[in-house]
Amino acid sequence: MLMNIQNTAKRPTSPHPILNLGFRVFFVGSAVFAIVSMVLWLAILQGFAPFKGAVSPYYWHGHEMIFGYALAVIAGFLLTAVKTWTGQSMPYGWRLLAIFVPWALARIVWLGLHATPSTAMLVAALVLDLLFWGLTSYAVVRAVWLARQKRQIGIVAKLVLLFLAQAAFFMGVFTQSLPLQQGALYFALLLVIGVVFTIGRRVLPFFITKGVSVDNTGKPNGITLEQKNSDILDRASLIGLAGLLVFDVFVRLPMVAAVFALICALANVLRLKNWYHAGIWQKPLLWSLYLGFVGMVASLILLAVYPFVDSALNLHSLALHGLALFGIGLMTVAMMARVSLGHTGRNIHQPPKTVSAIFLLMIGAGLVRVLLPMFGGEYLTWILVSQVLWIVSFALFCVSYVGILSKPRTDGLFG
Known part of the structure; x- marks a missing residue:
C-alpha cells in the first residue's frame, strides 16, 4: 500500500506577514522614513522648523540619509x-522585529x-543605531559563516566598516569634531555606494537576462x-572606488582622488556597455536600475573633473549628492520595487502602473539637485524642487507597495 509521506518540519510563523522576511518591514519603514525625514529637512531649510540640534543640520541630514534610510534598505535586502x-x-x-525596533527608535x-x-x-541614538547595525551584521555574518562562503567576504567587510563609520561619527559628535563627523559621513557614503555596486553587479545582469x-x-x-x-572590470571598479575613498576622505589629495574616480567610472561604463540590451526600455524595473548605474557613473x-574647474561651482558637493540621489535614491527604490514583487509571489513583469512615475520623479530629483545648480x-x-520630487516619489511607492509588503504571499508560501 502506498503511504503519503508528509514533511513534518514545522512551518515558520510570524505575528504578521510584514515580519515574514527582512525586506518587508525594512522597505516599508525606510520608505515612510524617507518621506518624514525629507519633509523635516525641507522645513528646516525653509525656516519653518528651526534646528537646535547638537550636530550641524547638514550633518544631521547626511546621517539620517545614510545611516537611517540607506542602511535600512540594505538591511532589508541582505536579510532577504x-x-x-x-x-x-x-x-x-x-x-x-528585535532588529527593526532599534532602527525605528533611533x-x-x-x-x-x-x-x-x-x-x-x-547616547540613546548611539546605542540604538549600533545595536541595529550590529544585529543586522551578526545575522548576515552568521549565515555566511555557516555556509562557508568566502566569496561573501566583500559584503561582510563593508558591513564592519559601516559599523566603524557609525561609531566614528558619534565620536565626532561627542568630541565636537566637525572634520571627524564629515569624514565619517563621506566614508559611509562611499561604502554604501560600494555595497550598491556589489549588489548591482550581482543582480542587474541576471535581471536583464531574465x-x-x-x-x-x-x-x-x-x-x-x-x-x-x-573579473577585470570588477577589480578595476573596486580599486577605483577604494582609491577614491582613501584619497578623497583620508589623505585629501584631489588630483589623485580624481584619477581613481575616473578608473571607477570607466570600469562601470564598460559594465553598462556589456549589460546593455534595447529590451530594457520596455521594462521600468530594468531601465530604472540601469539609469541608476548611469547616474552613479x-x-x-x-568627482574626476572637479579639481580642474572653478571651485565656485561646488562640484564636489554636487557629485556627492549625485551619488546619493542616483546610487542610493534611485537604485534603492528601484530594487525595492522589484524585490517586493518577486518575494511576495507576484509577477515581476506586471508591476504597479505607478512604477514609471516613481522612478521618473526620483530621476528628476537627481537632475534638479545636481545639474541645475551648475547653470545658476x-x-x-x-534643493526645494528636488526635495518635493523625492517626497512625491516615495509617497507613490508607499501607496503602491505598503499593501503588497504587508499581505501574505500570493502563492501561500512563507516569506
Missing part, C-alpha cells in the same frame, strides 16, 4: 537575499534631536542572451 545566497535561515517574526530619537538636543538622547527574454505575462518572447560580468566623472539660479530653490 543572504537566505538565497547561503541557504541559511534569516531572522523572521519576533527576531526580525530614527525617532534623531528626529527629536533637531529640536530638543540632550546628551541622554545622543527580463528581456519574456513578455509582460512571463512567456518567452524568443530573445536569448546571457549577460556576463568581467556620471557623478564619479564629476537660486540654489535653495533647486
Whole structure:
C-alpha cells in the first residue's frame, strides 16, 4: 500500500506577514522614513522648523540619509537575499522585529534631536543605531559563516566598516569634531555606494537576462542572451572606488582622488556597455536600475573633473549628492520595487502602473539637485524642487507597495 509521506518540519510563523522576511518591514519603514525625514529637512531649510540640534543640520541630514534610510534598505535586502545566497535561515517574526525596533527608535530619537538636543538622547541614538547595525551584521555574518562562503567576504567587510563609520561619527559628535563627523559621513557614503555596486553587479545582469527574454505575462518572447560580468572590470571598479575613498576622505589629495574616480567610472561604463540590451526600455524595473548605474557613473566623472574647474561651482558637493540621489535614491527604490514583487509571489513583469512615475520623479530629483545648480539660479530653490520630487516619489511607492509588503504571499508560501 502506498503511504503519503508528509514533511513534518514545522512551518515558520510570524505575528504578521510584514515580519515574514527582512525586506518587508525594512522597505516599508525606510520608505515612510524617507518621506518624514525629507519633509523635516525641507522645513528646516525653509525656516519653518528651526534646528537646535547638537550636530550641524547638514550633518544631521547626511546621517539620517545614510545611516537611517540607506542602511535600512540594505538591511532589508541582505536579510532577504543572504537566505538565497547561503541557504541559511534569516531572522523572521519576533527576531526580525528585535532588529527593526532599534532602527525605528533611533530614527525617532534623531528626529527629536533637531529640536530638543540632550546628551541622554545622543547616547540613546548611539546605542540604538549600533545595536541595529550590529544585529543586522551578526545575522548576515552568521549565515555566511555557516555556509562557508568566502566569496561573501566583500559584503561582510563593508558591513564592519559601516559599523566603524557609525561609531566614528558619534565620536565626532561627542568630541565636537566637525572634520571627524564629515569624514565619517563621506566614508559611509562611499561604502554604501560600494555595497550598491556589489549588489548591482550581482543582480542587474541576471535581471536583464531574465527580463528581456519574456513578455509582460512571463512567456518567452524568443530573445536569448546571457549577460556576463568581467573579473577585470570588477577589480578595476573596486580599486577605483577604494582609491577614491582613501584619497578623497583620508589623505585629501584631489588630483589623485580624481584619477581613481575616473578608473571607477570607466570600469562601470564598460559594465553598462556589456549589460546593455534595447529590451530594457520596455521594462521600468530594468531601465530604472540601469539609469541608476548611469547616474552613479556620471557623478564619479564629476568627482574626476572637479579639481580642474572653478571651485565656485561646488562640484564636489554636487557629485556627492549625485551619488546619493542616483546610487542610493534611485537604485534603492528601484530594487525595492522589484524585490517586493518577486518575494511576495507576484509577477515581476506586471508591476504597479505607478512604477514609471516613481522612478521618473526620483530621476528628476537627481537632475534638479545636481545639474541645475551648475547653470545658476537660486540654489535653495533647486534643493526645494528636488526635495518635493523625492517626497512625491516615495509617497507613490508607499501607496503602491505598503499593501503588497504587508499581505501574505500570493502563492501561500512563507516569506
